[in-house]
Amino acid sequence: MLTASHLTRRFGDRVAVDDLSFEVAPGEIFALLGPNGAGKTTTLRIAAGLIAPSAGSVRIGTEALSPAAGPRLRIRIGLLTETPGLWDRLSVRQNLRIYARLHGLTDPEEAVDRALDLFALADRAADPAGQLSKGLRQRVALARTLLHRPDVVLLDEPTAGLDPESARDVRELILRLKSEQRAIVLSTHNLDEVERVADRVAVLRSRLVAVDTPQALRARLFGARVRIDLAHPAEACVSALGAAGFADVRVAGATLSVGVTDHVAATPAIVRALVGAGADIEAVAAERQPLEDVYLKLLEDDGARHGGHGARPQ
Amino acid sequence: MSRIGVLLGKELADLRQNRAIFVPALITGGVSVLLPFFVAIIVPALAGERLAESGDLQIAVEMYKAHPALRHLGPEAAIQAWIFQQFLILLVLTPVAGAMSIAAYSVVGEKQARTLEPLLSTPLTTFELLAAKVLGAFLPALALTLGCFVIYVAGVAIVAEPGAFLALLTPASLAVMFLLGPLAALTALQLAVCVSSRVQDARSAQQIGALVVLPIAGLLVLQLTGSFELTARASALLAVGLLAVNAALMRLGVALFDRESILIRWK
Numbered sequence: 001m002l003t004a005s006h007l008t009r010r011f012g013d014r015v016a017v018d019d020l021s022f023e024v025a026p027g028e029i030f031a032l033l034g035p036n037g038a039g040k041t042t043t044l045r046i047a048a049g050l051i052a053p054s055a056g057s058v059r060i061g062t063e064a065l066s067p068a069a070g071p072r073l074r075i076r077i078g079l080l081t082e083t084p085g086l087w088d089r090l091s092v093r094q095n096l097r098i099y100a101r102l103h104g105l106t107d108p109e110e111a112v113d114r115a116l117d118l119f120a121l122a123d124r125a126a127d128p129a130g131q132l133s134k135g136l137r138q139r140v141a142l143a144r145t146l147l148h149r150p151d152v153v154l155l156d157e158p159t160a161g162l163d164p165e166s167a168r169d170v171r172e173l174i175l176r177l178k179s180e181q182r183a184i185v186l187s188t189h190n191l192d193e194v195e196r197v198a199d200r201v202a203v204l205r206s207r208l209v210a211v212d213t214p215q216a217l218r219a220r221l222f223g224a225r226v227r228i229d230l231a232h233p234a235e236a237c238v239s240a241l242g243a244a245g246f247a248d249v250r251v252a253g254a255t256l257s258v259g260v261t262d263h264v265a266a267t268p269a270i271v272r273a274l275v276g277a278g279a280d281i282e283a284v285a286a287e288r289q290p291l292e293d294v295y296l297k298l299l300e301d302d303g304a305r306h307g308g309h310g311a312r313p314q
Numbered sequence: 315m316s317r318i319g320v321l322l323g324k325e326l327a328d329l330r331q332n333r334a335i336f337v338p339a340l341i342t343g344g345v346s347v348l349l350p351f352f353v354a355i356i357v358p359a360l361a362g363e364r365l366a367e368s369g370d371l372q373i374a375v376e377m378y379k380a381h382p383a384l385r386h387l388g389p390e391a392a393i394q395a396w397i398f399q400q401f402l403i404l405l406v407l408t409p410v411a412g413a414m415s416i417a418a419y420s421v422v423g424e425k426q427a428r429t430l431e432p433l434l435s436t437p438l439t440t441f442e443l444l445a446a447k448v449l450g451a452f453l454p455a456l457a458l459t460l461g462c463f464v465i466y467v468a469g470v471a472i473v474a475e476p477g478a479f480l481a482l483l484t485p486a487s488l489a490v491m492f493l494l495g496p497l498a499a500l501t502a503l504q505l506a507v508c509v510s511s512r513v514q515d516a517r518s519a520q521q522i523g524a525l526v527v528l529p530i531a532g533l534l535v536l537q538l539t540g541s542f543e544l545t546a547r548a549s550a551l552l553a554v555g556l557l558a559v560n561a562a563l564m565r566l567g568v569a570l571f572d573r574e575s576i577l578i579r580w581k
Contacts, residue, residue: 011578048435051574071437079435083428087324089331094324101320102436128331144432 001026001183002047002152007056009042016042017053018207024183026151029174031194032187033295034204040187041082043204044154047185048079060152075103078150082157084141088130092121092140095129096147103148115143119173135166142173153177153184159193171197191291203295209302218289221297223248224263225287226270228256231280240277244269257287317442318449325450329416336454339412343462346408347469350401354394355473365393384480391475398470399481403533405462406495410502413455417506418519420447421576425514431577440571444507444564451503456496463491489549497556504563511571 002024009017017039024030032040045051047058049070058065060073086095096115100108116122119139124132129140138158145153158174159167167190174197177184188194194201195214203209203217210217230237234256241249241258246266248259256274260266263286274281329335358365366389387395421443424430433443471479481487510519536542 045577050431050434050577071439074435074437077435079432081428081431081435085427085429085432087328087429088427089328090324094327098320098324099432099436102317102433102438104317104437141432 001061002185003059004043004047005057005059007043007046007053007058009039009046009051010054015206017046017204019056020204020208021056022202022208022211024152024185026181026183027178028199029178029184029186029197031198031201032185032204033189033191033194033201034209035299038204039206040204041156044079044156044185044187047152048077048154049074050079075148076151078145078148078153080141080145080153080155080158082160084129084137086129086132086137086140086144089128091126091128092116092132093125095140096144099144100147105148111147115147119143135162135169138162138166138170142170146177151182153182155184155186155188157188157190158186159188159190167193191295195291201291203298203302205299205302210298214291214294217294217298218291221294222289224260224266226258226260226263226267227283227285227287228258228270228274228281229283230254230256230274231282234279237274237277237279240273240279241270244273246270246273263287317436317438318446321438321443321446322449322453325420325446326453329450329454335416336412336458338415339408339455339458342411343405343408343458346401346404347462347466349404350398350466351469351473353401354397364390365397366390368393381484384477384484387477387480388475391478394470394474395478395481398466398474398478399484399487402466402482402487402490403495405466406459406490406498407531408458408462410455410499412458413451413499413503414506414520415516416454417448417451417503418510419516420451420507421510421571422513422516422519423510425576434573434577440568440573441564444511444567444571447507447510448500448504448564451507452496452500455499455503459491459495459499485546486549489546489553493553494549494556497553497560500560501556501563504560504567508563508567508570511567511576 004020004022007017007020008015016037020039020043022030032043034040042051046053047065049058049065052067060076063069063073065073087098090098093112093116096112097108100111105111113122116125119142121136121139121143124136129137132140142158145155155174159170162170171193174184174186178197178199186194186198198214200211200213201217202211210220212220228234232254234251234254237256238249238251241256246258246260246269250257258266258270260270267284267286271281271284354365384392384395421430424433467479467482470482505522505525506519509522510516513519513522533542542548
């Protein structure tokens with residue numbers, strides 16, 4: 001649905017986005033991660049047709065985004081900007097109605113009513129936008145972004161500054177968009193959010209550092225591991241695992257961590273070996289390295305390769 | 315509804331919620347309406363001297379002798395009519411000055427409120443955006459001009475010498491009010507909107523846009539000194555010139571509007 005090919009954007013001497021390529025399919029949530037100034041917002045603005053790339057191209061479906069095609073293609077794109085950007089003196093309904101009309105919807109009132117219901121804003125429709133809480137303002141901005149049912153949804157830090165309940169509401173809305181087969185690009189610093197909703201992650205530092213599913217990135221950097229909690233000290237079980245072919249075993253008290261190539265395939269063999277050795281197993285689970293560790297490691301490795309600095313957590 | 319109409323509706327709805335912005339225009343409008351009455355009615359009454367007794371203003375009596383609708387005016391009525399007619403151009407300036415703040419704030423205000431980026435992500439073209447912004451400032455200015463004019467003519471009809479108000483309804487006067495005035499306002503407001511899309515604060519736009527007022531004020535001075543008479547023909551020529559300037563300004567505005575700079579560099 002959205003294809004970015006070799007996008008580069010320079011501002012004077014500074015390269016904000018460097019040879020970035022990715023594709024986002026319908027029903028996919030694609031997260032852009034990266035430190036401040038990594039080019040995430042610039043990438044979204046290019047994808048929305050707001051600014052032009054210095055090199056490279058963006059396609060929406062089969063159509064290339066260009067200054068001439070921009071006004072027409074923007075109907076297929078919904079951009080949630082970093083700040084809600086509502087007209088404070090106008091009511092929620094007025095804000096939405098103006099955008100419904102600017103997008104040329106055939107029945108703007110119906111679209112506004114639908115959005116108000118969908119985003120649980122009907123009871124605040126007459127309130128001036130300036131009187132809403134931050135969470136509600138973000139909800140109105142999301143409603144505005146989706147009024148015209150865009151195929152491509154670009155979200156710039158949609159949960160930044162929201163309380164946990166509002167952030168959860170927004171995440172649920174994002175997942176609903178995925179179920180509606182929209183192609184979603186999500187720029188965020190919130191790694192937990194990415195873990196919860198993203199199908200694939202692109203780590204940026206002007207250029208593309210890595211792109212894959214969170215699980216694949218984790219496995220690529222840290223390998224797959226299975227964690228086993230025993231009812232007794234685990235040291236005695238190491239030899240049984242070695243005999244079963246598992247050489248990468250770490251012990252910490254009553255816990256074992258076993259390095260595997262595929263934890264789904266390896267788990268039954270590990271359990272069999274331990275039960276055979278008389279171990280009392282309390283719990284078995286795939287070990288998941290926090291995404292934050294994955295992200296920091298990727299940036300650290302990239303910094304080492306390109307002589308830059310490692311990532312600083314946001 | 316066209317996108318210009320949609321955005322214009324938003325501009326007007328926003329102005330309705332922010333009526334304080336009209337206070338400067340109303341004050342200057344009020345002053346412009348009242349000032350000629352002080353000069354033509356109140357000061358002579360306080361001084362106990364009729365205008366017709368002053369030799370300096372005989373030019374007015376002579377001027378109207380050739381005018382079919384006004385040649386019957388007595389000396390006092392003719393001089394009053396002349397004063398009220400000369401001050402008409404001040405009335406034209408007033409709403410321009412008032413609407414300048416609306417125009418100057420138009421683009422830079424959207425940027426400062428962070429509402430410009432979502433707006434630019436719609437199919438709205440630069441021409442549509444600028445046209446709506448200019449009209450959003452122009453239509454209230456035009457309404458205010460009409461309001462001031464109606465009050466002015468009614469006031470003259472009520473308190474001035476009988477028939478003096480007819481001088482305000484000559485083709486030349488009406489051309490100033492309804493052709494030259496609005497076109498000059500449009501020029502000033504377009505310039506302010508152009509500048510508003512290039513500067514990072516509304517005050518700069520307001521100051522630069524207000525420069526358009528200077529040539530119009532110059533015309534007033536020339537008229538009062540008798541060096542220049544704004545006839546219907548002169549008004550028509552000026553109107554054609556202003557039309558051309560307005561068309562050029564719109565093209566210039568679209569060319570100067572740099573979406574990227576506005577989004578990236580303005581904070």
